[in-house]
Amino acid sequence: MIKVAQIDYTVKSGISILKNIDFFAEKGQLITILGPNGAGKSTLLSLLANEIGQNKNDIELKSVAYHNWSSKELPKHKAKFSQQNNSDIPLDVKEIVMMGRYPYFENNPTKADQDAIAESMAQTDVFPLQKRAYNSLSGGEKQRVHLARVLAQLENEVEEKILFLDEPLNNLDVLHQHKILNLIKQFTQRGNTAVVVLHDLNLAAQFSDKILLLKKGEKICYDVPEKVLTREIISAVYNFPCTVCVNPVNNNPLIIFGT
Numbered sequence: 552m553i554k555v556a557q558i559d560y561t562v563k564s565g566i567s568i569l570k571n572i573d574f575f576a577e578k579g580q581l582i583t584i585l586g587p588n589g590a591g592k593s594t595l596l597s598l599l600a601n602e603i604g605q606n607k608n609d610i611e612l613k614s615v616a617y618h619n620w621s622s623k624e625l626p627k628h629k630a631k632f633s634q635q636n637n638s639d640i641p642l643d644v645k646e647i648v649m650m651g652r653y654p655y656f657e658n659n660p661t662k663a664d665q666d667a668i669a670e671s672m673a674q675t676d677v678f679p680l681q682k683r684a685y686n687s688l689s690g691g692e693k694q695r696v697h698l699a700r701v702l703a704q705l706e707n708e709v710e711e712k713i714l715f716l717d718e719p720l721n722n723l724d725v726l727h728q729h730k731i732l733n734l735i736k737q738f739t740q741r742g743n744t745a746v747v748v749l750h751d752l753n754l755a756a757q758f759s760d761k762i763l764l765l766k767k768g769e770k771i772c773y774d775v776p777e778k779v780l781t782r783e784i785i786s787a788v789y790n791f792p793c794t795v796c797v798n799p800v801n802n803n804p805l806i807i808f809g810t
Contacts, residue, residue, distance in 0.1 A: 651704035
């Protein structure tokens with residue numbers, strides 16, 4: 552679904568943000584990017600989603616380099632949820648979710664577009680808010696509105712789509728954290744791919760097919776949760792002691808920080 556060899560990224564000041572990272576994600580997988588603050592998680596996700604300059608990195612989406620995709624076709628195959636969105640948008644909820652359908656119509660949305668946004672709003676529990684002014688919503692509600700927008704964008708007949716999400720659980724309560732991750736998991740179970748930046752290691756352990764662990768812009772490991780989330784690796788990467796045991800509910804790794 553997406554592949555790159557030796558990602559490097561350096562900002563204009565000369566500071567290296569990412570160093571020599573190999574990455575690939577296969578169809579049907581939920582990939583989580585983890586790491587301490589400053590590890591380069593969001594920068595890597597933006598590179599993978601073709602949102603920032605690639606510093607000559609040749610990133611392939613579905614075996615085609617980004618520069619060979621047409622700007623009209625690409626949004627039907629991939630979408631990106633960003634952790635930072637404009638908090639002051641003078642539109643109602645339905646209008647913002649409809650932005651996800653802009654690649655599909657020129658003047659007026661079709662019934663298919665209306666159906667797509669209704670479905671995505673229902674999935675993210677914002678359908679009852681559709682006539683509310685976006686600026687009147689709480690932080691968590693705004694987060695779910697933008698999640699509905701990117702889900703609506705990928706509601707189409709294209710096979711094997713990819714969704715990039717940068718900290719989609721910010722401001723969400725426990726119920727909606729699990730609802731959103733279940734929704735993303737269901738998306739991948741239909742043959743699509745999701746690459747998600749998270750901070751919660753236990754949620755990553757529960758939902759991920761693979762985990763990419765970063766530290767200071769370098770790849771520490773990329774493997775299944777059981778091989779990444781070990782006491783030795785996590786304690787070293789986060790510079791804080793932890794215990795890893797088996798979650799009695801789902802048999803995934805359970806990380807407990809502290810001595």
